[in-house]
Amino acid sequence: MPEKLFLQDYKTGKxxxxxxxxxxxxxxxxxxxxxxxxxxxxxFLHLTASILCKQNLILLDSDxxxxxxxxxxxxxxxxxxxxxxxxxxxxxxxxxxxxLMQPSDWQLTLFTSGTTGLPKKVVHTLTSLTRAxxxxxxxxxxxxxxAYNPTHIAGLQVFFQALLNGNSLINLYGASRNxxxxxxxxxxxxxxxxxxxxxxxxxxxxxxxxxxRKLTSGGxxxxxxxxxxxxxxxxxxxxxxxxxxxxAGTILEAKEDIFTITDETLCKVEDGELYIxxxxxxxxxxxxxxxxxxxxxxxxxxxxxxxxxxxFLHRKNEMINVGGYKVNPYEVxxxxxxxxxxxxxxxxxKANSLTGxxxxxxxxAESNIQEKELRTFLASSLQPFKLPRVINFVDSIELTRxxxxxxx
Amino acid sequence: xxxxxxxxxxxxxxxxxxQPMPELKPEYDLRxxxxxxxxxxxxxxxxxxxxxxxxxxxxxxxxxxxxxLNKLNK
Numbered sequence: 001m002p003e004k005l006f007l008q009d010y011k012t013g014k015x016x017x018x019x020x021x022x023x024x025x026x027x028x029x030x031x032x033x034x035x036x037x038x039x040x041x042x043x044f045l046h047l048t049a050s051i052l053c054k055q056n057l058i059l060l061d062s063d064x065x066x067x068x069x070x071x072x073x074x075x076x077x078x079x080x081x082x083x084x085x086x087x088x089x090x091x092x093x094x095x096x097x098x099x100l101m102q103p104s105d106w107q108l109t110l111f112t113s114g115t116t117g118l119p120k121k122v123v124h125t126l127t128s129l130t131r132a133x134x135x136x137x138x139x140x141x142x143x144x145x146x147a148y149n150p151t152h153i154a155g156l157q158v159f160f161q162a163l164l165n166g167n168s169l170i171n172l173y174g175a176s177r178n179x180x181x182x183x184x185x186x187x188x189x190x191x192x193x194x195x196x197x198x199x200x201x202x203x204x205x206x207x208x209x210x211x212x213r214k215l216t217s218g219g220x221x222x223x224x225x226x227x228x229x230x231x232x233x234x235x236x237x238x239x240x241x242x243x244x245x246x247x248a249g250t251i252l253e254a255k256e257d258i259f260t261i262t263d264e265t266l267c268k269v270e271d272g273e274l275y276i277x278x279x280x281x282x283x284x285x286x287x288x289x290x291x292x293x294x295x296x297x298x299x300x301x302x303x304x305x306x307x308x309x310x311x312f313l314h315r316k317n318e319m320i321n322v323g324g325y326k327v328n329p330y331e332v333x334x335x336x337x338x339x340x341x342x343x344x345x346x347x348x349x350k351a352n353s354l355t356g357x358x359x360x361x362x363x364x365a366e367s368n369i370q371e372k373e374l375r376t377f378l379a380s381s382l383q384p385f386k387l388p389r390v391i392n393f394v395d396s397i398e399l400t401r402x403x404x405x406x407x408x
Numbered sequence: 409x410x411x412x413x414x415x416x417x418x419x420x421x422x423x424x425x426x427q428p429m430p431e432l433k434p435e436y437d438l439r440x441x442x443x444x445x446x447x448x449x450x451x452x453x454x455x456x457x458x459x460x461x462x463x464x465x466x467x468x469x470x471x472x473x474x475x476x477l478n479k480l481n482k
Contacts, residue, residue, distance in 0.1 A: 174445075176439060176440060177439050177440075178439075178440060197446045198446075200446070200465075200469065201439070201445075201446050201449075203469035204468075204469045204471060225467065229469070322447070323446055323447065323450075350454065352450045352453060352454065352465075353453065353463055353465040353466050354446060354449050354450045354453060354465045355446055355447060355450040358447075358450045358451065358453075358454055360454075371423065372422055372423055375423050376425075384447070385447065389423075389447060389450060389451035389454065390451065390454055390455065390458075
């Protein structure tokens with residue numbers, strides 16, 4: 001029998017089997033407390049090893065700049081510090097999964113853009129990360145298309161769903177549309193979990209891909225027109241729409257764009273805002289609770305009650321959702337204002353039919369400066385999805401009476 | 409129209425550090441031939457809308473330069 005594939009990564013052109021993973025885990029002698037690898041296999045290896053040796057891990061995006069890291073209060077000198085570990089001695093794939101499932105107090109720290117200007121730290125346990133994982137014989141032959149950044153909560157959930165069922169993962173994140181279709185065909189991908197923006201990049205297509213049985217959409221507002229088009233390309237697929245947050249992971253599921261609350265003791269709608277009970281949350285000092293409830297900042301429209309059925313509208317706070325990634329406009333404004341020619345900047349989202357929103361910046365500049373020059377300047381300190389895609393040079397920016405920038 | 413589109417495409421390309429295209433052919437694929445990802449296409453959409461008032465991705469998905477021209481000439 002050929003060895004079971006664990007991961008195929010088009011970026012390196014490499015395939016790793018579960019046997020490779022186990023061999024690499026067993027040969028580890030030390031482990032970094034930070035994961036900031038760019039290579040997907042290295043991230044997965046590091047993550048798996050940290051669970052097995054119960055050493056807490058801090059997961060960072062590989063493209064964080066030094067200024068982004070210092071905003072997270074991370075000491076860049078400690079990024080390379082390692083701890084010695086005992087040999088893991090994993091026997092086989094079954095032993096690997098059994099040991100991963102053992103109860104432990106292992107913690108994983110993730111970062112999410114905070115609403116007040118500072119990024120938020122969210123601490124997860126294996127229990128909170130794998131709450132939505134379903135393990136059964138029905139899933140043994142699943143082949144997963146991996147379409148998220150591995151530091152994204154949704155990416156981690158796909159990783160655990162696949163790993164704990166012994167499935168193969170095929171990296172699709174950042175791949176071109178033609179390559180994605182080739183990989184789906186070549187590896188017989190059965191499950192894809194991605195943002196609406198990812199799915200929109202696949203359309204239109206005249207070919208069909210019947211191996212795909214399940215499509216999961218999350219991270220952004222869902223669009224029924226997109227669903228209709230996707231089901232033509234993937235005629236055998238069932239489509240589900242999930243709501244997940246960095247704080248809570250996956251908690252709600254919908255067939256179309258209407259969500260139903262099945263347990264009102266865990267989730268509720270009040271004054272048009274979605275609340276999640278604190279027992280569903282990862283631990284975070286930065287999450288403010290209202291009694292036992294966490295206000296998500298997501299505004300919803302209630303369709304009917306008993307049980308509560310609702311549709312997402314938009315966010316209450318000023319975070320801008322760009323293709324499933326949340327951007328804090330203050331962070332981008334601060335970065336812009338560090339340029340010597342920039343006097344003042346105002347960053348906002350404009351609705352976009354492809355990525356949900358697109359970032360626009362209005363800038364008051366001292367002298368003649370080119371848009372391209374500012375973009376290059378920003379690219380050295382911000383992750384690509386945080387870059388304003390259109391910069392307008394204006395004479396003045398309207399302020400509210402309190403002196404704050406006016407946001408609409 | 410092709411000329412205007414070429415100008416906008418090259419603005420998007422130059423903003424991301426790519427060389428400008430000498431010309432646009434109708435059969436060019438926006439993703440493979442122009443090298444645009446979802447954020448680049450979103451930027452293209454805003455810039456085209458600014459010049460023409462038309463949202464090229466509204467209610468359908470465009471693949472090639474020709475698909476955009478069809479939308480603009482409707």
